[in-house]
Amino acid sequence: MTDNGRRHDQVQSFRKLREESEISSALAEDTFLDDDLLRQLMAVGEVDLLVGIVSHGNASTTTQAVLAIERSFQQRFTRQRAVIVDAYGADKDQSSAASGPSNVPEQNVRLADSLSLRTIQRVTADFAVPPSPGLALRTILAAADLLRARACAVVSPGTTNLTPDWIAKLLKPAYQDKFDFVAPLYTRHKFQGLLARNLFYPMSRAIFGGGIRELYSDEWGFSGRLATDCLNQDVWHEEHIGSRPEAWMAISAMSSDFRCCQVFLGEKSQSATGSGPDIVEVFRQTVGSLFWCMESRQSEWLDREKSEAVQTFGPEHELTSGPSELDRHRIFEMFRSGVTELEPILGSILDSETHAEIKGLVSLEEDNFRFPSELWVKTLYDFAASYHHAVLNRDHLVQALAPLYRGVTFSYLAEHSDSSPDEIEAVNEALCAEFQRQRPYLRDKWKVKVEVKS
Amino acid sequence: MARQKDNLWYKDAVIYQLHVRTFSDSNADGIGDFAGLTQRLDYLQDLGITAIWLLPFYPSPLRDDGYDIADYSSVHPSYGSLDDFKTFLTAAHNRGIRIIIEMVLNHTSDQHPWFKEARSSHDNPKRDWYVWSETDTRYEGVPIIFVDTETSNWAWDPTSKSYYWHRFFSHQPDLNFDNPAVIEALWEVMRFWLEMGVDGFRFDAVPYLVEREGTLCQNLPETHAIIRNLRKRLDEAFPGRMLLAEANNWPDDVRPYFGDGDEFHAAFHFPLMPRMFMSVKLEDRKPIIDVLEKTPEIPNTCQWCIFLRNHDELTLEMVTEVERDYMYDEYAVDKTMRINRGIRRRLAPMMDNDRRRIELLNGLLMSMPGTPIVYYGDEIGMGDNIYLGDRNGVRTPMQWNGERNAGFSNADPERLYSPVISNAVYGSQVINVDSQERTGHSLLRWMKSLIQLRNSFQVFGRGTLQFLKPSNHRVLAYVRQLGDETVLVVNNLSNSAQAVELDVRRFKGNIPIEMFGRNLFPRFGDLPYLLTLGPYQFYWFQLRRI
Secondary structure, eight states, X not given: OOHHHHHHHHHHHHHHHHHHHHHXXXXXXXXXXXXXXXXXXXXXXXXXXXXXXEEOSOHHHHHHHHHHXXXXXXXXXXXXXXXXXXXXXXXXXXXXXXXXXXXXXXXHHSOTTOOOOSOEEEEEEEESSOOOHHHHHHHHHHHHHHTTOSEEEEEOTTBTTOOHHHHHHHHHHHHHSOOSEEEEEEEEETTSSHHIIIIIHHHHHHHHSSOOSOSSOSOEEEEHHHHHHHHTSTTTTOHHHHHOHHHHHHHXXXXXXXXXXXXXEEEOOBOOBTBOSOHHHHHHHHHHHHHHHHHHTHHHHTTOOXXXXXXXXXXXXXXXXXXXXXXXXXXXXXHHHHHHHTHHHHHHHSOHHHHHHHHHHHTSOGGGOOOOHHHHHHHHHHHHHHHHHTXXXXXXXXXXXXXXXXXXXXXXXXXXXXXXXXXXXXXXXXHHHHHHHTHHHHHHHHHSOOOOOO | OOOOOOTTHHHHOOEEEEOHHHHXXXXXXXXXXXXXXXXXXXHHHHHTOOEEEEOOOSSOOOSSTTOSOSOTTSOOGGGOOHHHHHHHHHHHHHTTOEEEEEEOOSBOXXXXXXXXXXHHOTTOTTGGGBOEXXXXXXXXXXXXXXXXXOSOSEEEETTTTEEEEOSSOTTSOXXXXXXXXXXXXXXXXXXXXXXXXXXXXXXXXXXXXXXXXXXXXXXXXXXXXXXXXXXXXXXXXXXXXXXXXXXXXXXXXXGGXXXXXXXXXXXXXXXXXXXXXXXXXXXXXXXHHHHHHTSOOOOTXXXXXXXXXXXXXXXXXXXXXXXXXXXXXXXXXXXXXXXTTXXXXXXXXXXXXXXXXXXXXXXHHHHSSSEEEEETTTTTTOOOOGGGSTTGGGOOOOOOOSSGGXXXXXXXXXXXXXXXXXXXXXXXXXXXXXXXXXXXXXXXXXXXXXXXHHHHOTHHHHOEEEEOOOSOTTEEEEEEEETTEEEEEEEEOSSSOEEEEEOOGGGTTOEEEETTTTEEOOOOOSSOEEEEEOTTXXXXXXXXXX
């Protein structure tokens, strides 16, 4: 080859390189991972364990959470390559330098009793504003995927009694026993977690199979395999994923033959977060997310009966008794006023028979009021089917369920004020069975062609 | 080449450890000897080592590979004569190689005349040269070192009907250092060899010289007083000679053996050794940094001696239970490979004969603070034989060529003190000096260039150490500095390619020169300095401000 020919080839080669570089720049602009995070991940390399933590600038609880994670790595996983990924979003009035986990003093975490053989890595995804839970989870999943983590967990610094033992319990089923999703179980007061007990658990169990009691939790574990699967789903633009991605991840596991289990963690304390979102907003986020999952995964559950027991490590439930601070009278009044005010909307959502039964309940006195479980299940299935058929704005539709849930809550409080934990558990099982029994009703309603009312 | 007149020579030395028995047999009796060793000195000079540490060559029943000495002032007949030793010593000195010999002063063989006299009668003048007791309950709680073979530190002597103290094997009674006559006798032994011209002593089992009730009988103040006494005499009568301590302890516990520069000149850094192996297996610099950051400063005239493997098991005394389990699982999965609290394997088999890992570990050995010790045969990647019992598997004949007995001896193979390694991977047909001399890229040739480089820069032996700690924990980077001499060492501890960004702002303006190829790299500036390293690759950069 002549010098000219060689030079020509070289020019072509450089041109190609530049074009490729422009392409990769364009691709880089699409990515949600910034270069700094990528650089940190590059330095970490492949890991066995990854724990993601979403801190919203709360320095004290973040420090406590990071310490718990590091202790768990140091004492329980002495040989494993481990990393903490903090999807950190500084509050506007707090500087990131003050409160990010990477700023937890070394002497605090390098314990004298440390048994760990390896460096425990810490990575911070520093967002300008606090990221949405969905973006935080997506960042953690991307880190897990890029680092080829075998077992992962997500924890919240809002849980103030996070212990090394909890972290180990969340990681071990995925690391040692090849489970893909590890849901937590907590000690609950019998009147705590009523939304989970009366709606999410029995309904998701009937629809998707596999009973995960805490579908919406602040901490859970998962495999690298599931992380990659979830990361690659084209869902990240969805509002429901942005606000409450945890149930979606659990449902993704349950409905796609990933192996799920539950681990009992014990009593959970949370930092005081003010009044928190009201019940309507909670419904919009959580029930909306559940219905959206049913919609987006209908091919996986509609014609498929699947009910597999989920293996549980530790007790499956632990309920405590004690006086309740709930204002039953106010709940009842809000049920009555809600049903009355929303009558036209409920009429377009509910089957006429269901609607009539609910209207009948409104006329009952408090002492005689009971919301039958059959009616509650039918109501939920009507709502789910109407969500599917989009009979009205889906946000409005989901919010209309809130007053009916108040009726169920009032009924539950009245019926079980003296019930033992075992009795409550038996009632819960019966409710699950009712959801299962009425599943054909849901399927029929789901499949029927509906003309959307104007 | 004449020996340099620097009294701190041991700080710049590269020491080669060998046993006369294993190296070269000149008279075809199957056992290496001084005449054979002398013939091989050109090889050692060419290798670039500057000192030889000889394992015990004294008359001995050889029940502990010569550490059971029966006569301190002679040579075991199998290895030749005193004259042979003198010839060897002169030949080594003529090549600029210093000689360090063993001083096993904690105990003798039970066949030593001193002990024979001591046990002969309670009234014998030598009786008090050893530690006797009517019961075996004194010094309770003192750990047993050879847990695989001994059940007590006391042994019953049926001759004198009393117990004698032994920290090692029961055929090795401990000398009584509370008796000044013992110290005088041992000084006379030292003087004997020093006058002949030896350059240093490796003091065996130093921490255990003195016993006191209610203690662990180790590292006692009285032991330090004895060492200071011997050191003072040495400095006065034989300046420029050195004492090397074997104290298998944590650096903090070894530090007192340097005193104020008035006890030992050098001491082994035992805890670093397993952590180098651990770091490479874990692909994480943490173990190395942890132990070196916990290593105290020592007087300027003192030095740590560092090593990868030696004639004993790879000792796991100075590690945690978790670390020991890890080392066993990763390096001694076959239980035959384990002995006492350690691993009886050589470097190359432990590295799965992976040339890159062998080079990396040797690179660490030569660039870390301290005087490196190379165990014979490791420079060519010799294998081991874990089925030979005790630690004999790492003490097989040196493999000189692919001929009969690996060129070690002309005796019939059956007569050799130990079988030559003969398997398909490490056998002498494959691994030997001759073939590696003739191969340009052999491990031996590479080791020569490594040692030559080390010898060319005093910074390695005397410089300070500072870790850079880049965010990539699989990369171990440190700066060695001595006056104007600055070297940056960057090691990839992992089995995969790595990128690393180094904060070298304080060296802004310096040009890094890769020391093996003398190639210039881009000048350091304000930005993080990006390097990429292949699996187990390492760089040594000389920093030049031009």
